[in-house]
Amino acid sequence: xxxxxxxEGLVTLTEGLPVMLNxxxxxxxxxxxxxWYVHYLNESPRLLLKSSxxxxxxxxxxxxxxxxxxxxxxxxxxxxxQLSDSALYYCALSGGAGxxxxxxxxxxxxxxxA
Amino acid sequence: NAGVIQTPRHKVTGKGQEATLWCEPISGHSAVFWYRxxxxxxxxxxxxxxxxxxxxxxxxxxxxxxxxxxxxxxxTLKIQSTQPQDSAVYLCxxxxxxxxxxxxxxxxxxxxxx
Numbered sequence: 001x002x003x004x005x006x007x008e009g010l011v012t013l014t015e016g017l018p019v020m021l022n023x024x025x026x027x028x029x030x031x032x033x034x035x036w037y038v039h040y041l042n043e044s045p046r047l048l049l050k051s052s053x054x055x056x057x058x059x060x061x062x063x064x065x066x067x068x069x070x071x072x073x074x075x076x077x078x079x080x081x082q083l084s085d086s087a088l089y090y091c092a093l094s095g096g097a098g099x100x101x102x103x104x105x106x107x108x109x110x111x112x113x114a
Numbered sequence: 115n116a117g118v119i120q121t122p123r124h125k126v127t128g129k130g131q132e133a134t135l136w137c138e139p140i141s142g143h144s145a146v147f148w149y150r151x152x153x154x155x156x157x158x159x160x161x162x163x164x165x166x167x168x169x170x171x172x173x174x175x176x177x178x179x180x181x182x183x184x185x186x187x188x189x190t191l192k193i194q195s196t197q198p199q200d201s202a203v204y205l206c207x208x209x210x211x212x213x214x215x216x217x218x219x220x221x222x223x224x225x226x227x228x
Contacts, residue, residue: 006156033214044117044219045157045205052214090157094214100145101170102217106156 002027004093004105012111019063019078021108023091026072032095034067034074035102039088048076048089081112118220120206126226127196135191135223139208146189147217148181151203160204163189164211196227 003026013019025034033052039045049060051067051074058065063078074091091105119138127133139146148160161171166183174181178196183189193200203222209215 009153042221044221046219047216050214050216092157100164100211100213101159101162102147103159104149104157106154 002029002032002093002095002101002103004091004103006089006091006105006108008108009106010109010111012113013081015083015112015114016080019076019081019085019110021076021089021091021110023074023076023105024072025074025091025093027093027095029095032093034065035092035094036063036065036074036076037090037092037104039090039107041087045088045090081110083112083114086110086112118206118208118218120204120220120223122223123221124224124226126228129197129227130195133193133196133200133225133227135193135204135206135225137189137191137206137220138187139189139206140218141187142210143208143218144186144211145209146183147207147209148189148191149205149207151205151222157205160191193225196225198227201225201227 005024035050036048037045038048049058051058054069065076088107090107093103121136144165147162150158159173161181163183178194181191203224205222207217207219209217
């Protein structure tokens, strides 16, 4: 079945340094959609960005990600971490037409320190 | 729009007791999802409904977990004979039934089995 792997459970960064959270996936669907959700403490997880287009950069709120189907990756990046970016980040996969189940990874906790 | 509403926010049950978790999806959303959030597994898919009909319950532990959606305005997740390993945050989410649409989460119910 579909699966999403986020190898880093915790990433700790100093404010101002670049962010990169890794996400790889496995799916049988050639038109799968990949998502990043962010979960701040005491709030609901919410969509950060999504993509299904190979090699196209997607950006939102200072974060960006590029889907690379050749390597089954969808890494989340930001040029400069802010204290307010501290949160839990989930990578997710949906197979596309006819398959509406969203499969999430284990999540990566990003901790930004001053 | 109050978003997805989950009640209660916290629930403590004794081992062997039953727990019922409630979810009110966003009005107009035809898909309702249940996930279990743990540190180890991340967001683990349990089940989902489309227009109140169960579509995929592949993530549900078969023996003690059940989910229902008696009408379009609420869904319940029932856990019988709760065990300590059931302790987790249970998240309900809803969306329009469209490819790659955003899934909106509630704030979750934290279940603690003592």
